[in-house]
Amino acid sequence: MSTALPDEVAAARRGLDRALADRGAPSSPASPADGSGGAPVVAVVGAPGRGRRALVGALLDLDPDPGPDRFTDEPGGVPLLEELDLLLPRRTRDGAWDPGPASMLLVVVGAGAPLDRDELDRLAAVAGEVETVVFALVGTEAHRGWRTVLEADRDLVAEHVPRLAGAEWFPVSPVLARAARGTGPEGEQRRRAAGIAPLQRRLHQLVARRRRMLDEANALRAGVTALSGTRPGTDRGRRRTELEIARTSLRREHHVRWRAELAGARVAAVDDLGRRIRALGARHRERIDTASRAGLADLGPEVARDLTAVAEAVVAELGERLRRLVGGTLAGLLSPAELARLRLPAPEARPDVPVPAPRAPDRLLVVAGASGGLGLSRLALLPLLAVPVAPVVGAALVPVSVGIGLGAATWLARARRRAAERAHARTWLAEALGQARTDLERVLVDALIVADREITLALDRALDERGRALDAELSALAEQDRRDRAREVRTAEAVARAEAVLARLAHVRDTT
Known part of the structure; x- marks a missing residue:
């Protein structure tokens, strides 16, 4: 080899070794010194x-x-x-x-x-x-x-x-x-x-007599081959694409899912309330149809107690459903300790049940009952008018007729008053259940609004934290790409220098 060529070989070897070290690969194999390797x-x-x-x-x-x-x-x-x-x-x-x-x-x-x-x-x-x-x-x-x-x-x-x-x-x-x-x-x-x-x-x-030159060429060739086989960041592009997609869809995906689940919870809660109210109304209407005056008088407190129980059950079911929603929405974003610290205020279910107003006595009903009773007494005495002695005994039957009329009038008046009281109770029950349902629906809606606000805030905080983590990883990938580009430039320079030296070695080998 010429005097300058060994220096060029050494410089090319050093460049390859630096490029291999940048990628964490072993250095190119050492070549034997002159005369130490025996025959080629x-x-x-x-x-x-x-x-x-x-x-x-x-x-x-x-x-x-x-x-x-x-x-x-x-x-x-x-x-x-x-x-x-x-x-x-x-x-x-x-x-x-x-x-x-x-x-x-x-x-x-x-x-x-x-x-x-x-x-x-x-x-x-x-x-x-x-x-x-x-x-x-x-x-x-x-x-x-x-x-x-x-x-x-x-x-x-x-x-x-x-x-x-x-x-x-x-x-x-x-x-x-x-x-x-x-x-x-x-x-x-x-x-x-x-x-x-x-x-x-x-x-x-x-x-x-070319063992040294050939071994130097082999060492350079091995270094070039090692560099061509170590390409960094082969999976980084796919990871970057995944991160960018996750960053773009992060907030939209979670918020859309949360809104859909919250809307589903609202529909389920309202359906549950309606089912319970209808069952309560059917049970009390059957009771009204057979209730006595004392039973009708106790209707208001009993309906109030039943509505309170319904409200507590509906609110408890809503709370459990919201807890499941919170766990499903934030479980992947918050730690268990942070989820435990997240508390949703429990709604107060107090349905405002109107007190049954006393029904005013219907005097027209009494007069109508008396008139009807007298008509019944006349109807009862009508067969006696065909008897020849009827005029004689007619005067004696007047008190009887009056008694029968009064009794019939009293029974009719009581029956009509009972029917009117039951009708009044049914009307009051429908109004009370309707008002209670409205109150409870308002309570449910208020609870859902509060839950929506609290969970949205917690979700935004968690998504902001996740977004910062994704941004940090994307920044780290960008920095790795920048370092890789600089490393690729150094690698390309080292490979080009080595190939040039290999070409010179081949020229010397073939012409001398």
Whole structure:
């Protein structure tokens, strides 16, 4: 690397580390110092059955060996291993491609068919950790259409892993390379068709004596990938929308619900009062129809007592209904202690029952009764007038006639007076119940007005408190958004600086 490039790499690393620290993510991995990491490592990765081990054998001019997974320089080893190691990393439990300590990747794909979705996903994951990647298309000797597959693979990689769109591809045939072993000049054509030598030279050019540079590039690539995978505030937009909707509909929703429930309580209370008053009236009208004069005289106090009991029951039921409404309306807004301190004044139910006025004696009724009684006495004596001795005994029957008339007149007068008193009692009962119902409805309405005022005030206070809490949360989200925007700017600058340094490293790697 040039003299200035290490400083640029260090500055880019520091920028990535600061951006990762801003998001609470781990720093990018450290790269080894010069000479401390040993030979650079080429990790050979690919899907099962693609011929990784056969390719490694062809690169090293050895028979495929199922034993070792890492090939290093040993006395008498092949030239390719003098300055780099080849690694066949084991796959993880879920089948992922684990690059291990790779300085670069050699991705092995099959010439028989284009890359599938699983291979592309695993390639995208591993390419986020290792900067330098080349591809080996294995099996060209067995598939005449390998060039079509190669173009399809290039397009798929460019679509799914755009940064590898310009990666190098090497069509190779380990089968031909193995067949050409030990054949001398006669096997030169097979060796050229195998394509192994160009891949060997390119691996040596890219990797040999460049462990430090490749590891620095991998560290930068890992940092860029980590930043692209940590996007803050992904759920914040949805939460902000929820808060804004709640803030807009907060007061309207609660007030509309409270008004509707209060109107329902009023209707229920008035219906309950009407039902009780009607039942009371029916009971007392039946009593009036059979009551004596003493019973009619006690009607007023009894009706007053019954109306007082009805009023107490209606008021108690209204109080219980209001308590349920308060609990349902404010339970989610006030604490239990605040709900307990909220007291609604109990209404005083005192129905004003008019006292029955004494009925004035009806003298016309008495005269009519006497006249009717005399008429009855004449009607009783009428058969005697046909008897021959009637004139003789007529004078003697006059007192009898008068007695019968007076008795009949007295009975008729009493019956008519009783009927008039009952009619008067029924009229008074209707007036008393109507007036009492009006008084109690006024009491209920007053109680509902008081409850409406108190609950509305308490509801407004609670909603104001809730509104302030929502505003505070919205302000906190806005502040987090502001910090995130500033953080995104710093992140974009760090990523751009790292990508520029990676481009310079790739230029140095490819041209020297």
